[in-house]
Amino acid sequence: MSNWSASKVWKPGVVALAAFAVSGTAFGNSELMKLSQDPANFPMWGGNYTGNRYSELDQINTENASTLAPAWTMSTGVLRGHEGGPLVVGDTMWIATPFPNKVISIDLTDQSINWTYEPTQDPKVIPVMCCDTVYRGLAYAPSSASGGKPAIILQQADTKLVSLDAATGKVNWSIKNGDPSKGQTNTNAPLVIKDKVITGISGGEFGVRGYASAYSAKNGKMVWRAYSTGPDESMLMDPETTIDAATMEPVGEDSSLKTWEGDQWKIGGGTTWGWFSYDPKLNLVYYGTGNPSTWNPNQRPGDNKWSMTIMARDADTGMAKWVYQMTPHDEWDYDGVNEKILADLEIDGETVPAVVHFDRSGFAYTQNRETGELLVAEKYDPAVNWATEIDMETGRPVTVERYSTEAAGEDTNVTNICPAALGSKDQQPAAYSPKTGLFYVPTNHICMDYEPYKVEYVAGQPYVGATLSMFPGPNVITNPVNADEAKQPRLGTFIAWDATTGKIKWSIAEPFAVWSGALVTAGDVVFYGTLEGYLKAVDANSGEELYEFKTPSGIIGNINTWERDGRQYVGVLSGVGGWAGIGMAAGLEGDTEGLGAVGAFAGLVGHTQLGGVLTVFALPEG
Numbered sequence: 001m002s003n004w005s006a007s008k009v010w011k012p013g014v015v016a017l018a019a020f021a022v023s024g025t026a027f028g029n030s031e032l033m034k035l036s037q038d039p040a041n042f043p044m045w046g047g048n049y050t051g052n053r054y055s056e057l058d059q060i061n062t063e064n065a066s067t068l069a070p071a072w073t074m075s076t077g078v079l080r081g082h083e084g085g086p087l088v089v090g091d092t093m094w095i096a097t098p099f100p101n102k103v104i105s106i107d108l109t110d111q112s113i114n115w116t117y118e119p120t121q122d123p124k125v126i127p128v129m130c131c132d133t134v135y136r137g138l139a140y141a142p143s144s145a146s147g148g149k150p151a152i153i154l155q156q157a158d159t160k161l162v163s164l165d166a167a168t169g170k171v172n173w174s175i176k177n178g179d180p181s182k183g184q185t186n187t188n189a190p191l192v193i194k195d196k197v198i199t200g201i202s203g204g205e206f207g208v209r210g211y212a213s214a215y216s217a218k219n220g221k222m223v224w225r226a227y228s229t230g231p232d233e234s235m236l237m238d239p240e241t242t243i244d245a246a247t248m249e250p251v252g253e254d255s256s257l258k259t260w261e262g263d264q265w266k267i268g269g270g271t272t273w274g275w276f277s278y279d280p281k282l283n284l285v286y287y288g289t290g291n292p293s294t295w296n297p298n299q300r301p302g303d304n305k306w307s308m309t310i311m312a313r314d315a316d317t318g319m320a321k322w323v324y325q326m327t328p329h330d331e332w333d334y335d336g337v338n339e340k341i342l343a344d345l346e347i348d349g350e351t352v353p354a355v356v357h358f359d360r361s362g363f364a365y366t367q368n369r370e371t372g373e374l375l376v377a378e379k380y381d382p383a384v385n386w387a388t389e390i391d392m393e394t395g396r397p398v399t400v401e402r403y404s405t406e407a408a409g410e411d412t413n414v415t416n417i418c419p420a421a422l423g424s425k426d427q428q429p430a431a432y433s434p435k436t437g438l439f440y441v442p443t444n445h446i447c448m449d450y451e452p453y454k455v456e457y458v459a460g461q462p463y464v465g466a467t468l469s470m471f472p473g474p475n476v477i478t479n480p481v482n483a484d485e486a487k488q489p490r491l492g493t494f495i496a497w498d499a500t501t502g503k504i505k506w507s508i509a510e511p512f513a514v515w516s517g518a519l520v521t522a523g524d525v526v527f528y529g530t531l532e533g534y535l536k537a538v539d540a541n542s543g544e545e546l547y548e549f550k551t552p553s554g555i556i557g558n559i560n561t562w563e564r565d566g567r568q569y570v571g572v573l574s575g576v577g578g579w580a581g582i583g584m585a586a587g588l589e590g591d592t593e594g595l596g597a598v599g600a601f602a603g604l605v606g607h608t609q610l611g612g613v614l615t616v617f618a619l620p621e622g
Helices: 025-037 123-128 578-585
Strands: 069-075 087-089 092-096 103-107 112-117 139-141 151-155 160-165 171-176 191-193 196-199 211-216 222-227 277-279 284-288 309-314 320-325 340-347 350-358 363-368 374-379 387-390 397-399 414-417 431-433 438-444 446-452 466-472 492-498 503-510 519-521 525-529 534-539 545-550 560-564 567-574 613-618
Touching: 025 139, 087 139, 087 560, 103 151, 139 191, 160 196, 191 277, 277 340, 284 340, 309 350, 350 438, 363 387, 374 387, 431 519, 438 525, 519 560, 525 567
Parallel strands: none
Antiparallel strands: 069 613, 087 092, 092 103, 103 112, 139 151, 151 160, 160 171, 191 196, 196 211, 211 222, 277 284, 284 309, 309 320, 340 350, 350 363, 363 374, 387 397, 414 446, 431 438, 438 492, 446 466, 492 503, 519 525, 525 534, 534 545, 560 567, 567 613
16 A cells, blocks of 8 residues: 655645535536636646647736746655646645655645655666656546545556545555556556546557556546457457548458567557547547557568557447557657647638647647548658658558668668657647637657667567667758747757648747647747746747746646636646656766667756756736
8 A cells, every 4th residue: 555644734625626516427527627617727637628738817918928927836856857737626736746656735825735645666667667757647536526525646657546535635546557567657647537537558668568448536446448459359449330540441350460460469569658638529538559569660560550549439438439540560669649639620611520639750630530530631840751741542651761660671770760759749748729720839859860670578678679869850940930049950849830731830949859738828828848947938829939937947847827816827847857858867968879769868967957846927916
């Protein structure tokens, strides 16, 4: 059993939770939706089920954002990479740290600590985690979902899924979602849907066979589990009714098994460590599956379905309605786990229920979220060269043999592939404004050399099979906000994207990869953070910078906003790390030759320092 410590006695009335209490699990969605529709709250990773990271708050706007200032700060007491962001409901905030996944409840009336929960985890989990010991955030379960009392759901690195009493921090229940001894870990933020908790699994670099799971929010009992690869029954796919959105035809019998050699699907990857979105009207949950294992494509012939796939599943049963594989037989580690943003978009004169995905591959996809039909697929970084386009008839990328790591063969270094394995964008979530109709996307501008080699599978040991080196992409940029800055070598770009046309409206060049989650508000202000530690506010229409402030450490966390007593606040966790900053976070900065697969970002030293700090901003009072 995990340890629990209370650093402060709970104060009655601190959290305005009971006002939305509704009896019965059938109303779980409506209760959480009510909370998310009140912009004073920020109750889930994306602000709401669409994952659009948009707030109706407009007190901070383009006219006054320049006067923003820090309102208060708090140390988390943990170093390494702080991904994810604060959750806010009523007068209470909850934040989580990277390993050991400490949870802190904060009273927003006076910024004091209500309680702290620090689980006991075996430190042997740390070496099994890929690309730093990050954690992407908590989930909030209202009383109707959790069985009477609101709960905070924590997905620990050691795969334990834990329900904590939101008021006291005491453990309601705890279950194991995987086995770290086999390379299974967790870094993803769970999502509460009705009376269920949806979560994924990490470990593609250890030959883990990916899956998504639904657990009862009341007692932790598993409701369903859907694997990414293998037999139809275990993937929860109906050969006759699950649609392959690349062809708009049923997937057919053994759609995954036929694309793997022998039993390779059992160690085939397709892990699910990214984000989950949900459409209550369609009752579909959306997420992506990661790279196939191993990174050496010569060892796994075939399309390797259903790795690298956007999944749309029934939230109650887990059955797949439609699937779309973006990169069949991935040769470059272009994980498909990035967020799926739901938005109603006008395309060719019609309003379409869309799902928009910015893939690691450098292509952005706009699809009908009900049917999976592919509507738009374009490059969102002009440097992308591994494929020329997405064939809209087949849904497949038109690859360039010059950059094929399989065609080159094992032990052959393929050079100047764009993007690098960490993608034109990794997990850092974009934002969408229904006011401007634009998506705001934090991106990487990084290319790589990639050399595959033969590797043998041993449970619990790395199963990578490639060596990489990464470096800045070419100086190409679309519609730069600042032409002079765009001339300098860079590792990142922040862009505004039109998902109806597949065009970049404006671009901001950044010296380092932009690894924070974006936020956009009704005040037409977009917020994002940088690896040097700057919190930036820009005009949503023009990209013009309105404000910046240097926080104590590099920002790879997601920026969230809320309101209390009529005052709008913006908060972000800073703490450099993640794939982009592990060189510094893990003390590897001097290892300029060995950083390849974990992030060649020598140079951050001198720009920021290690830390774990919550910084909250607001306009001056009065």
